[in-house]
Amino acid sequence: MTQSVDTIIKTLRSKGLKVTPQRFAVYANLLSRQDHPTAEQILQDLNKQAPTSSQATVYSALQALRDVGLVREVLLEEGVSRYDANVEKHHHFYCRQCNAIEDIPWETFPDISLDHLRPGLKAQTYEVTVYGTCDCC
Amino acid sequence: MTQSVDTIIKTLRSKGLKVTPQRFAVYANLLSRQDHPTAEQILQDLNKQAPTSSQATVYSALQALRDVGLVREVLLEEGVSRYDANVEKHHHFYCRQCNAIEDIPWETFPDISLDHLRPGLKAQTYEVTVYGTCDCC
DNA sequence: CTTTGTGCAAACGATTTGCAGGATG
DNA sequence: CATCCTGCAAATCGTTTGCACAAAG
Numbered sequence: 001m002t003q004s005v006d007t008i009i010k011t012l013r014s015k016g017l018k019v020t021p022q023r024f025a026v027y028a029n030l031l032s033r034q035d036h037p038t039a040e041q042i043l044q045d046l047n048k049q050a051p052t053s054s055q056a057t058v059y060s061a062l063q064a065l066r067d068v069g070l071v072r073e074v075l076l077e078e079g080v081s082r083y084d085a086n087v088e089k090h091h092h093f094y095c096r097q098c099n100a101i102e103d104i105p106w107e108t109f110p111d112i113s114l115d116h117l118r119p120g121l122k123a124q125t126y127e128v129t130v131y132g133t134c135d136c137c
Numbered sequence: 138m139t140q141s142v143d144t145i146i147k148t149l150r151s152k153g154l155k156v157t158p159q160r161f162a163v164y165a166n167l168l169s170r171q172d173h174p175t176a177e178q179i180l181q182d183l184n185k186q187a188p189t190s191s192q193a194t195v196y197s198a199l200q201a202l203r204d205v206g207l208v209r210e211v212l213l214e215e216g217v218s219r220y221d222a223n224v225e226k227h228h229h230f231y232c233r234q235c236n237a238i239e240d241i242p243w244e245t246f247p248d249i250s251l252d253h254l255r256p257g258l259k260a261q262t263y264e265v266t267v268y269g270t271c272d273c274c
Numbered sequence: 275c276t277t278t279g280t281g282c283a284a285a286c287g288a289t290t291t292g293c294a295g296g297a298t299g
Numbered sequence: 300c301a302t303c304c305t306g307c308a309a310a311t312c313g314t315t316t317g318c319a320c321a322a323a324g
Contacts, residue, residue, distance in 0.1 A: 018298050018303060040288080054306045059289060061304095075212045079314080080288070093258055108253050112246050114267060121230055121239070123269040128249065131264075135257040155278060155323055177313080191281045196314060198279090216289080217313065 002032050015068035022053040026061040030071060030085040036101040038080045076101055076129065091128040097137035104130065139169050152205035159190040163198040167208060167222040173238040175217045213238055213266065228265040234274035241267065 003011075008028055012019050025046050030037070037045070043058045053061075062083055065071035074082045076094045082101060091104035114123040140148075145165055149156050162183050167174070174182070180195045190198075199220055202208035211219045213231045219238060228241035251260040 013299095020297075020304060022305070038288090056290080056307075057305055063290095064304095073215070075215065078210070078212065078218065081215060093254065093260075096261070102258070104254065109249050112249075112265065116245050117230065117241065117267065118239075120272040121267075121269060122271075123230075123267050124233070125269075126265055126267040128263055128265050130251060130254065130258075130260050131262050132258055132260040134259075157279060157323075159280070175313085193282075193315080194280055200315095201279090 011070065015070060017064055017068060022057045023061045023064065025052060026058055027065055027070065027085070030065075030083055034103070036074050036082040036084050038082050040080075042083070074101060089125070089127070091130065093130045093132065093134070095134040095137055096131055097133045100134050100136075102134065104128070148207065152207060154201055154205060159194045160198045160201065162189060163195055164202055164207065164222070167202075167220055171240070173211050173219040173221050175219050177217075179220070211238060226262070226264070228267065230267045230269065230271070232271040232274055233268055234270045237271050237273075239271065241265070 005028075008024060008031070009019050012023065012027065017023065026042060029042055029045055039055075039058050039062055042062075043053065043055055046053050046058070062071065066073055066083075069087060070085070072084045072087050074084050074092065076082070076092065077099055084101075084103070086103055089106045091106065091108065093102040093104050094100075095102075109128055112126060112128075114126065117123055142165075145161060145168065146156050149160065149164065154160065163179060166179055166182055176192075176195055176199055179199075180190065180192055183190050183195070199208065203210055203220075206224060207222070209221045209224050211221050211229065213219070213229065214236055221238075221240070223240055226243045228243065228245065230239040230241050231237075232239075246265055249263060249265075251263060254260055
């Protein structure tokens with residue numbers, strides 16, 4: 001999942017986004033982690049050593065990345081958006097104990113047929129969310 | 138899904154909740170609708186004719202109902218919690234156009250085996266979320 | 275009567291916005 | 300050099316809380 005600086009820059013440019021240190025940092029940070037951090041956590045992480053980004057900038061970077069489809073928003077915890085740089089089809093596991101979110105590979109479950117939905121609903125995609133507890137809990 | 142006044146009162150009592158007009162109204166309102174309203178929408182609805190409940194009361198009623206398992210919180214829209222009086226196992230359809238949320242009966246999809254999750258994850262339940270557009274969109 | 279619920283207004287936390295400077299393509 | 304981005308502070312929105320009063324069991 002970790003990519004070279006050049007690749008990241010090319011990806012951002014290919015989506016028409018100007019490459020700034022802050023935006024690069026947000027996206028690179030997200031690509032480098034396997035958890036699903038909140039905007040606040042990313043901000044903390046980026047400013048751990050030295051201040052590099054402001055709050056508003058992190059929020060707007062995430063918005064831009066989401067708008068161009070490089071980042072997905074995950075709504076599983078009350079009150080906060082969490083972010084995921086994995087935009088391939090996949091499912092999620094949510095730990096009710098520690099609120100950890102983990103990706104589940106798409107192939108883990110057999111494909112579900114959406115043919116039996118009530119007529120009138122036009123389905124585009126689906127995903128499975130599994131609730132439980134993880135190792136550390 | 139609509140139940141008699143008596144049944145609703147008995148249900149609330151059976152969960153150890155004091156039956157007040159406001160709490161009754163919130164629960165009855167939720168039972169009577171098939172959409173998945175926000176706290177704000179319930180408040181509006183209840184106070185449409187005449188003011189019956191305050192904002193804080195609706196929020197605390199929803200909290201109480203959720204705590205005893207009579208109501209489920211649905212997190213599919215950014216920034217808001219929506220509520221569902223259907224606490225049976227079921228799936229959800231989310232309309233990306235109008236943000237409508239609709240229940241999908243559990244039997245619509247074949248049961249998924251959770252046996253192939255990475256070892257270490259203890260699954261309790263799962264649910265499928267289908268994204269698409271609905272009739273009116 | 276004791277406990278729990280209600281209502282108001284103020285407090286809160288996550289996210290957004292307005293606007294003046296700065297950096298990018 | 301025109302456009303888009305950054306940072307700050309103030310604003311907004313959903314939700315929670317403190318506290319005095321009222322109602323339920």
